[in-house]
Amino acid sequence: MNPDQKNRLLELANGHIEQKLSADEISELEALLDSSAEARRIFTDFMHDHASLHWDHISATEEENIEDFEVYRPSRLPSLPQLLAAAAVVALLALVLIRPEAAPESFATMETTEAARWESSNLPTGDGSRLNAGELRLSEGLATIAFDSGATVVLEGPAQLELIDSMNCLLKGGTAVTEVEESAQGFRIETPRANVIDHGTRFVVNVDPRSGATKTQVFEGLVEVQDPSSDESVELHTGQRNFVAGEGLGEVGDSPEEGTWSSREDKLIREGNWRTISTAYGDGTDGYVHTFAPADHISNELLLIKNGKNSARMPPHRKAYLRFDLSRFAPDSIEEAELSLQFTPTGWGLASLLSDSVFEVFGLTDDSGDDWVYGEADWETAPGNEGIQTGNELNPEKVVSLGTFTLPRGAQSGVFQLDGALLTQFLNEDQNRLATLIIVRQTSENEAGGLVHAIASKRHPTLPAPSLSVKLR
């Protein structure tokens, strides 16, 4: 083959790989390959390079599989048949023969993150990671996500964003500042209450994670806010904003200089028969008490919980105290109740020293103790804890157990909830309409140095405070 023919052959081979050849070009390639064994040699080797590039790059998982199988090579481990139950072999065979799911196509990149802390996301969160459809849960910090379409979303934690494709995402809660290039006009942010469709612009959308209420404000350009239930829509121009909370679309107004994007949660939130209050509501508060602790292992923002390993000296124990203001709910008016606690990692102690952690929630039945003061209550004087030396017990005459919940081993974040008849009964029977709940960890560490668990308090700048939802009769 002369160099020109060879160049042409490689050019056609490239078109063949990209499946871009016309019928004429296919005939030309076929004729070239027919003409000489050398041409077939070159073409086969060229195609082999292409195939190797593919299989070597995707082999990250394939190789893991191969390593798994190595132990099953009879030549290496002749005694294996006796060791393996028949069922295991069949299961392994199924694993090999069942079609693996096609790798989902990525359509966005995690461009940068700043001081970001993630909760259980099912997507990679490292800078530069490629993203496919899935959900991101940012508990704090900023994350910039560049969609291949040309839209860039800066997520401000706490926020929860579901990526759908390169032109669509679903903001379930939190704030997303979005900049959209011309190529991505029509980029859409869905929220539980509205669809925000961009027409080439920079704008911000904020969603209240509890109610789905959606605020939209345009810095520059044009944005359309749609009510998905009625197909009605409003247009927002530079400097305008809109708030969708109840039925229908809200008014279009001018933007304030400094908008309020995060609800302080010191209000009573209504949704149907349900009412939600946090420890920030009314006379509510929260705090924790501890035995001794390393001086820097204290926190104003977190409610720490730990049941240390008992030894000769008293280990560091911690118990969390919550007080809810029930003044708006009459005794016996509550049909169901649910306590929600946002756990978040502390970085103190080792998770591996703990098994699954069981937490027990107690209600303080001695109403005279409900006037404890944040910052003043300590281990010796905290109501229900007087004279107690252990990390998991309380004075049985002053408290009643309301139930337990479990954090799996290794889990340190996420929302954990407690409900049930005992909690409802306790809230209904509380006489002074101030309910103190005490949370202890029943699980002790296997050896000293185990994890300190933490719940976001009402003073936490970003995470939601402990909250109590009640369904009224």
Add this chain to the structure above:
Amino acid sequence: MDSEPPTDERTEAFLGLLGEHEKKLGIYVTGLIACPQDAQDILQEGKIIMWRQFHKFELGTNFPAWARKILFHQILSYRRQSKRHPSERLSDRMLELLSEESETAIREQRWIKREAALKECVLKLPDDHREILQMRYRDESSIESISHRTDRTEGAIYRLLSRLRKNLFECVEQELTEA
């Protein structure tokens, strides 16, 4: 024999052989069918046929050669089911010639050195070019999606990939002559 279920030992032998040769088989199919996603489908179907036919395979003989025969038939039937018109692809006869050429390359162990040289050549690429290859091969991104990510036209990406593949081919040939 057909009705007799394979024993555990036989199943393990199958899993062992498949694990050892799967990647090479995937490369063989991809070389012939060009589209890696199609190749993965074919390999998957082929694995099931191999398992069904495994009682016919004589342990101790050449498993990959046996498997390639099954896969070649799978390639032909996959192409027949394809919606593309026959004029839009190479003929079955040409595919047979190319498969024979592959068998020669494997017999001569030509591709073992070739793969090592290819790795060297990829490492020599400038970072931005290697990234483009990664997008195409590791992330399996479409040319359209790469063009968005790199802010270049689709035509430019197509030409760049074409040039990169050609340069790699020539680099490998160079390495092999020097060695």
